[in-house]
Amino acid sequence: MDLENSDGTGKLKVTRVSIDAGSASMDFEGQVEGYGTVFATHLLTPLNGDQARGTSSGEARTFLLDGSSLSTPHQGTYKRNGSSLQIYFTDAVDNGAVNFVMWDVNILSKDVDVKYWEINPAS
Secondary structure (H helix, E strand, O other), rough: OOOOOOOOEEEEEEEEEEEEOOEEEEEEEEEEEEOEEEEEEEEEEOOOOOOEEEEEEEEEEOOOOOOOEEEEEEEEEEEEOOEEEEEEEEEEEEOOOEEEEEEEEOOOOOOEEEEEEEEOOOO
């Protein structure tokens, strides 16, 4: 996999952040190349009390221009440096596609840059 050249990109916005004693939950929405309008939720759980890294799990739904929709679970890890958050995960889209995905989240501006690499194409 060539990490210099992604198979697709996108732009999301953070629309909600909810902080709990042992985790944080974030909602996102925006446009991703090849997947249309995306709505996603991620639960970030720190490892051993280290707020700078941990696990990420979530779910996404997409709506394509033809009115159809796709869904996928997300499972991965995150790291945070100040107000910059990177989330790395794989998905398993219900059309058969599997992707490795990187989200670069600016917590202050709520902007998210998306890149993905297709591991397995849609069937």
